Amino acid sequence: xxxxxxxxxxxxxxxxxxxxxxxxxxxxxxxxxxxxxxxxxxxxxxxxxxxxxxxxxxxxxxxxxxxxxxxxxxxxxxxxxxxxxxxxxxxxxxxxxxxxxxxxxxxx
Amino acid sequence: xxxxxxxxxxxxxxxxxxxxxxxxxxxxxxxxxxxxxxxxxxxxxxxxxxxxxxxxxxxxxxxxxxxxxxxxxxxxxxxxxxxxxxxxxxxxxxxxxxxxxxxxxxxxxxxxxxxxxxxxx
Numbered sequence: 678x679x680x681x682x683x684x685x686x687x688x689x690x691x692x693x694x695x696x697x698x699x700x701x702x703x704x705x706x707x708x709x710x711x712x713x714x715x716x717x718x719x720x721x722x723x724x725x726x727x728x729x730x731x732x733x734x735x736x737x738x739x740x741x742x743x744x745x746x747x748x749x750x751x752x753x754x755x756x757x758x759x760x761x762x763x764x765x766x767x768x769x770x771x772x773x774x775x776x777x778x779x780x781x782x783x784x785x
Numbered sequence: 786x787x788x789x790x791x792x793x794x795x796x797x798x799x800x801x802x803x804x805x806x807x808x809x810x811x812x813x814x815x816x817x818x819x820x821x822x823x824x825x826x827x828x829x830x831x832x833x834x835x836x837x838x839x840x841x842x843x844x845x846x847x848x849x850x851x852x853x854x855x856x857x858x859x860x861x862x863x864x865x866x867x868x869x870x871x872x873x874x875x876x877x878x879x880x881x882x883x884x885x886x887x888x889x890x891x892x893x894x895x896x897x898x899x900x901x902x903x904x905x906x
Contacts, residue, residue, distance in 0.1 A: 678847075711892050713830075720880055720896035721822075721830065732894060764830055768891025772844055774820075774832040 679703050679770050683777035689785040696752040698780045700765035705745050709769040712741055712750045715779075716761045724763075725750065752782075760784055787811040789881055789897035796903045802869040805900045807881030814838040814862040818890030821855060821866045823877040824899075833879075835890040836864060844890075871904045878902075 680703040690696050700710065708728040713721040723732045725741035728748060738753045752759055765777040792806040807819065820835035834845035836855040843855050854867040864881055878899040884890035 709891060713893075715830075720882075720899055721893070722896075723892065723894045726892045726894075766830070766832075768889060771889045771891060773846065774891060776830040776832065779829050 678773045678775055679706060679767050681765055681767055681775050681777040683765055683780050685780060686778060687781040687783070689783055690755050691785045692755055692757055694755045694785075696755050696759075696782060698750045698763055698765075700743075700748045700750070700777050702746045702748075702767055702769075704769075706767045706769035708744050709767055710741075710743070710748050711766045711768070712739075713764045713766065714759075714761045715764065721764065755782075787883065787895045789883065789895055791879075791881060791897040791900045794901040794903070796905065797871050798906055799872055799904055801871050801904075802867060803871060803902050804865055804867040805879050805881075805902070807864045807866070807897050809862045809864070809883070812883070814857075814859060816887060818884035818887055819855075819857065819864040820882045820884040820890055820893055822880045822882060822893070824880070825874070825877040828877075831877075833866070835884050837887065837890070838862075838864075839887055868902075871902075873904050876902065876904045 682701045710728045712725040715721040729741045762779045762781045764779050788810045790808045795803050815838045818835045821833040836843045857864045880899045881897040882893035883895040
């Protein structure tokens with residue numbers, strides 16, 4: 678299976694900060710990468726698909742970039758409702774989709 | 786609006802089976818896949834597989850081959866996940882999620898609320 682390595686595993690930030698999370702694939706996945714947000718006790722929410730496309734009704738402060746093996750996810754100006762855990766997920770291998778380990782973003 | 790509503794929490798003993806349902810509404814069932822993803826307490830997300838709403842073709846993660854069955858009832862737009870030979874490490878919240886595009890079902894845009902399955906003797 679393709680391994681997805683997310684970094685950092687956690688970070689502390691303040692409202693208004695720019696936050697960047699990275700995700701590295703163990704092999705080339707072209708642009709087959711998604712980003713999700715999950716809040717405690719809730720289902721994940723799709724934010725970014727195909728590495729850089731904003732999902733429906735997702736605010737423009739969220740963005741994604743990258744291709745091949747290296748990807749990044751950025752929140753341009755952190756808002757109070759953005760404190761959550763974020764996961765990357767690859768779908769290059771359709772019989773073995775895998776998620777990264779997650780990045781917990783909490784309040785500094 | 787698109788909705789996925791899952792069945793309630795379940796408790797099972799080791800070795801038993803569990804079947805979780807996911808009733809969908811607000812979209813054409815046959816235009817999307819339906820994936821299942823689980824999350825053990827305090828852990829990350831694990832993809833289990835998916836079923837096509839169009840032709841009921843299934844793809845299972847290798848970790849669950851032989852223990853899992855996914856099926857659908859197109860008359861009610863409902864998907865089902867059955868997991869057999871349960872172990873304590875199957876204790877998790879099980880999510881269904883609408884998957885697109887239909888050919889590869891790699892992205893999940895709407896999710897159910899989750900069903901807690903507890904396996905304990």
